[in-house]
Amino acid sequence: MSNLQKEETQNKKNVPSTKTSKKKKLGQTSWDLNWFTAIITFAVGIIIWFIPAPAGLDIQAWHLFAIFAATIVGLIAKPLPMGAVAITAITMTVITGTLPLRDALSGFSNSTIWMIVMAFFISRGFIKTGLGRRVAFFFVKHFGKKTLGLGYSMAATDLVLSPAMPSTTARAGGVVWPIILSLSRAYGSRPDDGTANKMGAWLHVTEAQCNAITCAMFVTAMAANPLCVQLAQSTVGIDITWGGWAIAALIPGIVSLIVIPLVTYKLCPPEIKETPSAHEFAQKNLDELGSVSNQEKIMIAVFFLILILWIGGTSWGISATTTAFIGLVVLLFTGVLSWDDVKKETGAWNTLIWFAALVMMATQLNTLGFIPWLSNGVAGSISGLPRQPALIILALVYFFSHYLFASATAHVSAMYGAFLAVAVAAGAPAMLAALLLGYISSLYDSLTHYAGGPSPVLFGAGYVSQGKWWTVGLVCGLINLVIWGVIGGAWWKVLGLW
Amino acid sequence: MSNLQKEETQNKKNVPSTKTSKKKKLGQTSWDLNWFTAIITFAVGIIIWFIPAPAGLDIQAWHLFAIFAATIVGLIAKPLPMGAVAITAITMTVITGTLPLRDALSGFSNSTIWMIVMAFFISRGFIKTGLGRRVAFFFVKHFGKKTLGLGYSMAATDLVLSPAMPSTTARAGGVVWPIILSLSRAYGSRPDDGTANKMGAWLHVTEAQCNAITCAMFVTAMAANPLCVQLAQSTVGIDITWGGWAIAALIPGIVSLIVIPLVTYKLCPPEIKETPSAHEFAQKNLDELGSVSNQEKIMIAVFFLILILWIGGTSWGISATTTAFIGLVVLLFTGVLSWDDVKKETGAWNTLIWFAALVMMATQLNTLGFIPWLSNGVAGSISGLPRQPALIILALVYFFSHYLFASATAHVSAMYGAFLAVAVAAGAPAMLAALLLGYISSLYDSLTHYAGGPSPVLFGAGYVSQGKWWTVGLVCGLINLVIWGVIGGAWWKVLGLW
Numbered sequence: 001m002s003n004l005q006k007e008e009t010q011n012k013k014n015v016p017s018t019k020t021s022k023k024k025k026l027g028q029t030s031w032d033l034n035w036f037t038a039i040i041t042f043a044v045g046i047i048i049w050f051i052p053a054p055a056g057l058d059i060q061a062w063h064l065f066a067i068f069a070a071t072i073v074g075l076i077a078k079p080l081p082m083g084a085v086a087i088t089a090i091t092m093t094v095i096t097g098t099l100p101l102r103d104a105l106s107g108f109s110n111s112t113i114w115m116i117v118m119a120f121f122i123s124r125g126f127i128k129t130g131l132g133r134r135v136a137f138f139f140v141k142h143f144g145k146k147t148l149g150l151g152y153s154m155a156a157t158d159l160v161l162s163p164a165m166p167s168t169t170a171r172a173g174g175v176v177w178p179i180i181l182s183l184s185r186a187y188g189s190r191p192d193d194g195t196a197n198k199m200g201a202w203l204h205v206t207e208a209q210c211n212a213i214t215c216a217m218f219v220t221a222m223a224a225n226p227l228c229v230q231l232a233q234s235t236v237g238i239d240i241t242w243g244g245w246a247i248a249a250l251i252p253g254i255v256s257l258i259v260i261p262l263v264t265y266k267l268c269p270p271e272i273k274e275t276p277s278a279h280e281f282a283q284k285n286l287d288e289l290g291s292v293s294n295q296e297k298i299m300i301a302v303f304f305l306i307l308i309l310w311i312g313g314t315s316w317g318i319s320a321t322t323t324a325f326i327g328l329v330v331l332l333f334t335g336v337l338s339w340d341d342v343k344k345e346t347g348a349w350n351t352l353i354w355f356a357a358l359v360m361m362a363t364q365l366n367t368l369g370f371i372p373w374l375s376n377g378v379a380g381s382i383s384g385l386p387r388q389p390a391l392i393i394l395a396l397v398y399f400f401s402h403y404l405f406a407s408a409t410a411h412v413s414a415m416y417g418a419f420l421a422v423a424v425a426a427g428a429p430a431m432l433a434a435l436l437l438g439y440i441s442s443l444y445d446s447l448t449h450y451a452g453g454p455s456p457v458l459f460g461a462g463y464v465s466q467g468k469w470w471t472v473g474l475v476c477g478l479i480n481l482v483i484w485g486v487i488g489g490a491w492w493k494v495l496g497l498w
Numbered sequence: 499m500s501n502l503q504k505e506e507t508q509n510k511k512n513v514p515s516t517k518t519s520k521k522k523k524l525g526q527t528s529w530d531l532n533w534f535t536a537i538i539t540f541a542v543g544i545i546i547w548f549i550p551a552p553a554g555l556d557i558q559a560w561h562l563f564a565i566f567a568a569t570i571v572g573l574i575a576k577p578l579p580m581g582a583v584a585i586t587a588i589t590m591t592v593i594t595g596t597l598p599l600r601d602a603l604s605g606f607s608n609s610t611i612w613m614i615v616m617a618f619f620i621s622r623g624f625i626k627t628g629l630g631r632r633v634a635f636f637f638v639k640h641f642g643k644k645t646l647g648l649g650y651s652m653a654a655t656d657l658v659l660s661p662a663m664p665s666t667t668a669r670a671g672g673v674v675w676p677i678i679l680s681l682s683r684a685y686g687s688r689p690d691d692g693t694a695n696k697m698g699a700w701l702h703v704t705e706a707q708c709n710a711i712t713c714a715m716f717v718t719a720m721a722a723n724p725l726c727v728q729l730a731q732s733t734v735g736i737d738i739t740w741g742g743w744a745i746a747a748l749i750p751g752i753v754s755l756i757v758i759p760l761v762t763y764k765l766c767p768p769e770i771k772e773t774p775s776a777h778e779f780a781q782k783n784l785d786e787l788g789s790v791s792n793q794e795k796i797m798i799a800v801f802f803l804i805l806i807l808w809i810g811g812t813s814w815g816i817s818a819t820t821t822a823f824i825g826l827v828v829l830l831f832t833g834v835l836s837w838d839d840v841k842k843e844t845g846a847w848n849t850l851i852w853f854a855a856l857v858m859m860a861t862q863l864n865t866l867g868f869i870p871w872l873s874n875g876v877a878g879s880i881s882g883l884p885r886q887p888a889l890i891i892l893a894l895v896y897f898f899s900h901y902l903f904a905s906a907t908a909h910v911s912a913m914y915g916a917f918l919a920v921a922v923a924a925g926a927p928a929m930l931a932a933l934l935l936g937y938i939s940s941l942y943d944s945l946t947h948y949a950g951g952p953s954p955v956l957f958g959a960g961y962v963s964q965g966k967w968w969t970v971g972l973v974c975g976l977i978n979l980v981i982w983g984v985i986g987g988a989w990w991k992v993l994g995l996w
Contacts, residue, residue: 031833038831081837084830091823101609101817109607111599319599325589332582333536335529339579343844350841 038079045070045092054373061368063098068361075354075410082409083350086357099364107360111321112226113352116166118324119220120348122306123165125336129295132175135160137282137289140183144278147199147270150183151261154203155210159257162214162221163246163310164303164327167347168445172211172454180207181461186281187272191462200463202270205472208446208458209260213480215442215453217253219245219320220310222442222453223351224408230359231417232434234366235375236424240434242310242320248435248495252488259483260476267472268464298334302327358413375421390426391433392485394419398437399481402444407452412441432497436484443480447473536577543568543590552871559866561596566859573852573908580907581848584855597862605858609819610724611850614664616822617718618846620804621663623834627793630673632784633658638681639780645697645768648681648776649759652701653708657755660712660719661744661808662801662825665845666943670709670952678705679959684779685770689960698961700768703970706944706956707758711978713906713940713951715751717743717818718808720940720951721849722906725856729915730932732861733869734922738932740808740818746933746993750986757981758974765970766962796832800825856911873919888924889931890983892917896935897979900942905950910939930995934982941978945971 045066053062067089074085093099107113126132139153154176165171184190184200191200215222219229219242229240309316309323318326331337342348365371398419405411416437423433445451449459449469459469492498543564551560565587572583591597605611624630637651652674663669682688682698689698713720717727717740727738807814807821816824829835840846863869896917903909914935921931943949947957947967957967990996 032836033831033833080830083840084837087823087830087840088827091820091827094820095816095824101819102607105607105609105612105819107607108612109600109603109605111603114603114606318593321603322589322592322599325585326593329582329586329589332578332585333531335531338530339582339848340844342581342585343848344842346838346841349847350837 032080032084034077034079037074037077041070041074041077041079041085044073057373058369060098061365061370061373063096064093064361064364064368065370067092067096067098068365071357071361072410072414075407075413076405078406082407083353086354089357089361093361093364103364104360105356106363107356107358108352110230110356110359111319112230113355113359115321115324116220116223116226116355117348117352118321118328119164119166120223120351121337121342121345122302122324122327122331123161123167123170124341124345125295125299125302125331126161126165127170127174128341129293129299129336130289131296131299132157132161132171133179134286134289134292134296136176136179137285140179141279141282141286144275144282147202147273147275148261148265150199150275150278151203151206151210151265154180154207155214155257155261158207158211158214159217163218163307164220166220166223166225166351168211168215168222168453169457170347171214172207173457176207176211177454177457177461180204180458182285183278183281184463187275189272189463196463197268198271199275200461201468202264202268204458204461204463205268205469206261206264208455208469209264209472209476210257211454212443212446213253213256213260215445216439216484217246217249218242220324222408222445223355224412224441225438227355227358227409227412228416228434228438228441231362231412232420232430232438234359234363235371235417235421236430236434238430238434240431240438241314243312243314244431245435245438246311248488248492248497249439251491252439252484255487256480256483259479263476263479264472267475268468295334295336298331298336302330302336305330354409358409362413362417371417371421374418375425378422378425388428391423391428391436394423394433395436395440395485396481399440399444399477400447402447402451405452406450408441408445409452411444416441429498432492435492435497436488439484439488443477443484446480447477530578530582532575532577535572535575539568539572539575539577539583542571555871556867558596559863559868559871561594562591562859562862562866563868565590565594565596566863569855569859570908570912573905573911574903576904580905581851584852587855587859591859591862601862602858603854604861605854605856606850608728608854608857609817610728611853611857613819613822614718614721614724614853615846615850616819616826617662617664618721618849619835619840619843620800620822620825620829621659621665621668622839622843623793623797623800623829624659624663625668625672626839627791627797627834628787629794629797630655630659630669631677632787632790632794634674634677635780635783635787638677639777639784642773642776642780645700645771645773646759646763648697648773649701649704649708649763652678652705653712653755653759656705656709656712657715661716661805662718664718664721664723664849666709666713666720666951667955668845669712670705671955674705674709675952675955675959678702678956681776681779682961685773687770687961694961695766696769697773698959699966700762700766702956702959702961703766703967704759704762706953706967707762707970707974708755709952710941710944711751711754711758713943714937714982715744715747716740718822720906720943721853722910722939723936725853725907725910726914726932726936726939728857729860729910730918730928730936732857732864733873733915733919734928734932736928736932738929738936739812741810741812742929743933743936744809746986746990746995747937749989750937750982753985754978754981757977761974761977762970765973766966793832793834796829796834800828800834803828852907856907860911860915869915869919872916873923876920876923886926889921889926889934892921892931893934893938893983894979897938897942897975898945900945900949903950904948906939906943907950909942914939927996930990933990933995934986937982937986941975941982944978945975 048066053059071089090104093104094101136157139156143149143153161171180203187199189195189198189200219225306323306327313323424430445453449455546564551557569587588602591602592599634655637654641647641651659669678701685697687693687696687698717723804821804825811821922928943951947953
């Protein structure tokens, strides 16, 4: 056991040092701007702007589309970080006279945005109170006798936290990954001395895959999910509730979470199969955490409160956003979170800005007639196609096009609304299409090592080669598509979605 | 000169150590909640809620007033920090069914709020580039041969930065105060060894007084000024432009800035009157800063750009908010600010939250008929009074009631709208009343050592006793009232405001 303890101590030492180097990086005066991609981004906007508007489309709608297209290019090419691109987009809509200031700022009072912003604040409580770590060690203690069980323990931790932790970086990167690293090192598996495959490689790919699945399971499990909900509302006029999303995802999600670790266990087998000492390792860490603190108890209570309200609130007239506000207020009054924690939760403020800009543009594109014009046009041209193949083709193209994207948000903003509009115009049931494309918006996150969310952290740990990562990503991606398409399809038939 | 250098070095050492202790304080797990004031706050809301609504007033308006009153009590009694009180207020309006979620979140897309939030981001550039320090040393170099000149140099620094630096804590506390401390120590004036009156005491009270004056001079010089603008709009329906506010404040503001240091020089005379070595001290610091960097040049350019657009933009159709967005975008593209700087500017996010809650409630109180009901009622009861005395009495009561407040924001939220509505109902010209009460909302900040903004920092330095601080505050307050009332009154007559 002394070996485990030593490793754990080393790991602890290592984690703060990573933080320090990160801080240094943040502190330095860095010029964010990438000139080359900035020119491309503006060029796209300017070229579209000066192309004459297609017949039947208002010039204002066309100009807004030019700014929107440039924004999407900006989100992908990143001349500046996402939030700065969003601020620039808002500014451009106003100074070009495309939108009045009032409309340009309208996104900031969107209720979906405030649900996700509040969820970001609430999720800080899991980290601050140590509850996230405790959950992970609890699962390791009870299900970690074999290496396979360790993988499932990580998946279970991720799943348990996911409904109230929309920051995947915080969930997979902040809570789960440090424990994966501890476990790997404790069992002598390191990235660079030929021991990666003893355990670390398998744990890393498994968590990356399972995180993508948990992201798909709840509206609040990933920041871009509410964007899908919002786009579904503004594009095809359907309201996806928190509970509706979760129920439809339940069966395929659970099946995926059971199947995928078995698949990665075959594709990327750990050399160590039995881990009898993991129990002791987890117990030691649980002892260090001590008994469950009052703050953790409150955090658990708030977690269940918001879950219950999210699941049943719609029928009691309490919206998902109101629920999130209630959760934060309870955490503030009970001192689990201080106001200072809230102010410093930069991920939330970042999300507020980009989300507001994107939702504002999507809504205005619809109001000004661009989306109806587009979907009518496309629907006319594919009117001969049967509706099921159309949705399947769209879903596959949407899924695999993520090889081109480094963020779910950019991908959803660029394609979700248009693909959904086309699918519905081709005759697919609106709710089915909206949910399917919504789930894919998370599932594709595991395809590559740059796909967004936690993959850069998990890949960046260095346990897995790029070739291996992509192979696992492709195989698991195909299996996920089958599970969500076939088992999910059957489940959605039962639910009456088609 | 070696003495000056030594002191300067010591001071530099001291400043980071203050920061460290602050960080520690922020880092500790603190339970923000004050139970006693929380109970009072909720009790106020509950009692008003259950009082039957007065005749002629909708029950919804009365309930919103109950929540609003509790919020104001919360801002004053601070059971939790301001932002947390604001979040709670928003939540209460929704869960009590008083307002639909859509209305409760409407404040977040208010354009005045985003002007001030953007100005917070922009002002970070003064600190980050060192331009703020350079401006201060420039004035000390050229006008610091006598101690009186040092005081004016500090006032001038504060004035120059004020149009684009709404955080008084950043302006007076972050830029000016460290230099006051350097100068005081360099001249052997320390708070606790009987040397406070050599120089430090005078510099501290003078800066506190002059900061209150500069706060009054521009809409963007203090976070609560835009709140006045917004309340004037929603209460009596007048639009105060950025330029309109500044022009009306120009003459009384300049007179105050000339007179007040002379007054404090009498009330709190520095023992050292001549400071021939200050030139060298400033030069040394300027040498250390080096030549003006490109980032500072850009900051200067952006500063003038936004000033010009703020002054003349209304006639060119560019709103003050759009101007602030443009300023931030330029700073982001030129790398003066990184997106990380923006995300970490907690003062801006804090302002966004409390401002949105207050503006939302003020607007809804008006929409639901509470404000019209209130001002009609009061106007009826004071219909006999001549209009000039009514405004003067209201102004004096508004000014001196600040002895009861620890923040301009709380005071403005509690009284500005109601006092303005009453003044206008009593026959005072709306624009005159709105501006006068707006200026007073800054001028009263110098009355006490807890009045809000930078006074806790400047008083907290320990150079000035409470008795002295209050005496200077009262005398200068009365002189300011005379200057703004008489000279200001004449100037506003010239401008045609009455």
